[in-house]
Structures are given as C-alpha cells and as structure tokens.
Amino acid sequence: MEAFLKNYFSSVAKRQMEDSVNAYCLFESHLLSMFTSSLYLAALSSSLVASTLMRKLGRRTTMVGGGVLFFVGALINALAPSHALWMLIFGRILQGFGVGFSIQSVPLYLSEMAPYKYRGGLNIGFQLCITIGILAANLLNYAFNKINGGFGWRLSLGGAVVPATVVTIGALALPDTPNFMIERGKHDEARAMLRRLRGVADVDQEFNDIVSACEASKKVENPWRNLFKKKYRFYLMMAIAIPLFQGLSGINVIMFYAPVLFNSIGFNSHSALMSAVITGGVNVLATLVSIYGVDRWGRRFLFIEGGIQMLISQIVVGICIGVIHGVDGAVRETIPKWYAIVVVVFICIFVGGFAWSWGPLAWLVPSEIFPLEIRSAAQSLNVSVNMGCTFLIAQTFLTMLCHFKFVVFFLFGFFDLVMTVFIYLVLPETNNIPIEEMPMQIAIVRVLQGLSD
Numbered sequence: 022m023e024a025f026l027k028n029y030f031s032s033v034a035k036r037q038m039e040d041s042v043n044a045y046c047l048f049e050s051h052l053l054s055m056f057t058s059s060l061y062l063a064a065l066s067s068s069l070v071a072s073t074l075m076r077k078l079g080r081r082t083t084m085v086g087g088g089v090l091f092f093v094g095a096l097i098n099a100l101a102p103s104h105a106l107w108m109l110i111f112g113r114i115l116q117g118f119g120v121g122f123s124i125q126s127v128p129l130y131l132s133e134m135a136p137y138k139y140r141g142g143l144n145i146g147f148q149l150c151i152t153i154g155i156l157a158a159n160l161l162n163y164a165f166n167k168i169n170g171g172f173g174w175r176l177s178l179g180g181a182v183v184p185a186t187v188v189t190i191g192a193l194a195l196p197d198t199p200n201f202m203i204e205r206g207k208h209d210e211a212r213a214m215l216r217r218l219r220g221v222a223d224v225d226q227e228f229n230d231i232v233s234a235c236e237a238s239k240k241v242e243n244p245w246r247n248l249f250k251k252k253y254r255f256y257l258m259m260a261i262a263i264p265l266f267q268g269l270s271g272i273n274v275i276m277f278y279a280p281v282l283f284n285s286i287g288f289n290s291h292s293a294l295m296s297a298v299i300t301g302g303v304n305v306l307a308t309l310v311s312i313y314g315v316d317r318w319g320r321r322f323l324f325i326e327g328g329i330q331m332l333i334s335q336i337v338v339g340i341c342i343g344v345i346h347g348v349d350g351a352v353r354e355t356i357p358k359w360y361a362i363v364v365v366v367f368i369c370i371f372v373g374g375f376a377w378s379w380g381p382l383a384w385l386v387p388s389e390i391f392p393l394e395i396r397s398a399a400q401s402l403n404v405s406v407n408m409g410c411t412f413l414i415a416q417t418f419l420t421m422l423c424h425f426k427f428v429v430f431f432l433f434g435f436f437d438l439v440m441t442v443f444i445y446l447v448l449p450e451t452n453n454i455p456i457e458e459m460p461m462q463i464a465i466v467r468v469l470q471g472l473s474d
C-alpha cells in the first residue's frame with residue numbers, strides 16, 4: 022500500500038514516481054525484504070526451543086504461548102509510529118516466535134488427538150487452514166487498500182490480532198493430549214480423555230499402544246545423535262531435502278510478494294492486490310484437491326504431476342515478463358490485456374500445482390516416514406529447514422529479481438525440475454502403509470530400486 026511504503030520505505034516509494042526506473046528493481050530494498058523475512062528467522066529459532074517446551078509444558082501451553090506472542094506482535098505493528106521501522110520489525114520478530122511455537126505444536130497436537138484413520142486428512146487440514154489464512158489476508162488487504170486516509174495498512178497488520186485471539190482462547194479451551202498425560206504418568210486421566218475423544222468405552226488397545234510408544238520414546242536417549250547415524254542417512258536426507266525443495270519451488274515469491282510482483286510487471290495497486298486474491302483462492306481450492314486425492318492417487322503421483330506443472334508455469338511466466346520488460350526492464354505506461362491474463366493464469370497454474378503437491382505433502386510425508394527413534398529430531402530439523410529456506414527466499418527475492426531479471430523465474434523452474442526428478446528417483450510410495458511398518462517397507466523398496474543394500 023502506498024501510504025505504508027511512504028511511511029517506512031520512502032526510497033522505494035520515491036522510486037515509483039521516477040520515470041527512468043527499471044521495472045525489475047522497483048521494490049529492491051534490503052529493509053523491505055528484512056520486514057518480510059525477519060518473521061521467519063525468529064520462527065526458525067523459536068521452533069528449535071518449541072520441541073523442548075512441548076515436552077515440558079505440553080502441546081497446548083506451547084500453542085497458547087504462540088497465540089499470545091503473535092497477538093502482541095500484531096498490536097505493536099498496528100500501533101507503530103510512522104518512520105519507526107525498528108518497531109515494525111520488532112513486532113514481526115515477536116510474531117515469528119509465535120509462528121515457530123505453533124508450527125511445531127499444532128501438527129503434533131492434531132496427530133495425537135486424531136483417530137488413526139483420519140490422521141492424513143487432518144494433517145492436510147493444517148495446510149488447508151494456512152491457505153485459508155493467506156486468502157483472508159489477501160482479501161482484507163484488497164478491502165483496506167480502498168480506505169481513504171492512508172491507514173489501511175494499520176488494519177492489515179493489526180488485523181492479525183483476530184486469528185491470534187482465536188488461537189489463544191481456542192488453545193486454552195482445548196484439553197491436553199492423552200499422549201502428554203501418559204508421559205506425565207496421569208494414566209487414569211488419559212484413559213478418560215481417550216474415551217471422550219473416541220466416543221467408545223473400550224479404549225484399551227489404543228491406550229496400551231500409547232503407553233508402549235511412550236516407553237519406547239523414553240528409551241531413545243539422543244534422537245539427534247541417532248539421526249546422524251549411517252543407517253538413518255535416508256531419513257536425514259529427507260528431513261533436509263523435502264522442506265528445502267518446498268522453499269526453493271518459488272511458492273513464497275508468489276505468497277509474499279504477489280502484489281509487489283504484479284505491480285512491478287505493470288498492474289496498478291488495486292489490480293495487483295486483486296490478482297493476489299485470485300492466486301490465494303486457487304491455493305485454497307487446490308489444497309482441497311489434495312485432501313481428496315492423496316490417498317486415492319498416492320503421494321508420488323501428486324508430487325511429480327505438481328512439479329511438472331510448476332516447472333512449465335515458471336518458464337511461461339519468465340518468458341512473458343522477458344518479452345514485455347526485456348533485459349533493461351523498461352516500464353510501460355499500459356500493459357496489453359493478453360499479457361496480464363497470461364501471467365495471472367500461469368501464476369494460478371503454478372500455485373495450483375504447488376497446493377496439491379508440495380504444499381501439504383512436504384508436511385505429511387516427513388511426518389509419516391520417520392521411525393520413532395529419530396522422529397522428534399527429524400521433525401524439528403524439517404521445520405527449521407522449512408523456516409530457514411522461507412527466510413532465505415523472502416530476504417533475497419527482490420534483489421534477485423533486480424539483478425537476474427526475468428531469468429529468476431527460470432531459476433525457480435530449474436529447482437522445480439530437480440525436485441521432481443528427486444522424488445521420481447528417491448521417494449517410495451507411502452500411501453496405505455501403517456506408520457509402524459513404514460521403515461521396513463521403505464528399506465525393501467530402496468533395496469529393490471538398487472538405492473541401498
């Protein structure tokens with residue numbers, strides 16, 4: 022929003038007014054990038070602390086902590102005086118701590134509470150909620166941008182107190198998981214909770230399973246040391262490669278910078294925000310497709326199909342932008358309609374491909390493949406790499422766009438190609454395999470593929 026840029030990033034706002042600017046560099050600013058990316062750096066650090074907090078204080082208390090930090094951060098952002106950029110960044114960092122706590126505790130809470138057969142669907146439900154949140158934010162930005170008086174951005178940033186309140190109060194109202202109760206030795210309470218959750222009186226089998234899983238996990242002395250042992254090398258590779266590739270797919274270029282990107286390629290402020298609403302809508306709908314298809318078509322099919330779709334769209338978008346702005350980034354007064362349509366359509370195809378593959382599956386697949394003896398460390402590494410990569414893309418994209426110009430889209434296309442080939446060669450299908458049998462099945466498939474002995 023213009024007033025926001027004028028308040029905090031005046032050099033970027035001034036550049037918009039100049040005639041002889043390069044379209045690719047309209048928004049290049051380390052501070053603007055820092056505003057976006059600081060949240061993810063904070064999330065990376067707090068997600069490492071969160072796993073210990075969850076064990077000591079419980080999943081629910083960690084969620085409440087996440088909600089409160091997010092609330093305070095949003096309030097600070099909304100009230101930041103003009104020019105006090107440090108305050109905005111401070112607010113973002115608090116929000117980042119909140120995100121780190123939630124992104125560790127919510128999926129774990131869900132998988133411990135969910136009945137066995139709904140675990141996959143509920144896991145993707147988490148990503149679905151992320152996409153609904155993004156769409157809501159895009160819609161509100163569009164609406165708030167129309168408000169006269171230049172304070173719409175305060176509502177956009179401050180509006181985050183609403184979901185923060187829902188998370189905080191919601192988490193306070195939630196019970197602790199039976200697993201956490203059993204870890205604490207509260208066996209009777211855990212049994213009663215299981216009865217309430219499952220709606221049946223006989224919960225002995227599940228209760229005993231959780232007790233033995235807890236005992237087994239207590240025996241795991243050092244999951245981090247285990248993770249680096251030779252026999253777990255495949256899992257270590259997956260805990261790093263899957264979140265890394267999710268980040269390098271280029272999704273957050275669209276999610277964080279869609280309005281900026283659409284603006285740079287010639288849309289006015291309203292059309293740019295509207296286009297972000299459209300891509301946000303596609304993101305939600307395509308995630309629903311994944312919920313429908315993940316157990317029917319399998320993980321490999323979705324990963325590979327989605328990857329090819331993303332690759333093709335990055336190439337087309339790169340070509341379109343190159344054709345219009347050339348190498349020197351000429352800014353056009355008006356842009357041809359065909360161009361606007363093609364760019365938006367292909368960005369939607371990209372987002373759709375991501376949202377039914379790498380978006381949800383990069384959370385689901387790691388959570389179902391890691392053996393118990395390394396699960397907590399591998400999951401924590403997975404989240405940290407995800408946040409680290411998100412930080413990197415947020416911090417570098419605007420500079421990359423300015424220097425590499427339209428070629429930056431080919432670069433993301435190249436990553437899409439590499440990650441698709443990686444899945445094709447390395448990931449066994451994990452569809453329809455009970456979690457306890459997963460390590461054995463994976464070992465068999467890898468021997469059959471000639472990838473291990």
Ligand SMILES: OC[C@H]1O[C@](O)(CO)[C@@H](O)[C@@H]1O
Nearest residue numbers: 151152272273276304380411
């Ligand atoms: O829906 C897109 C969003 O989903 C994530 O990949 C998380 O899985 C975010 O990094 C991204 O902003």
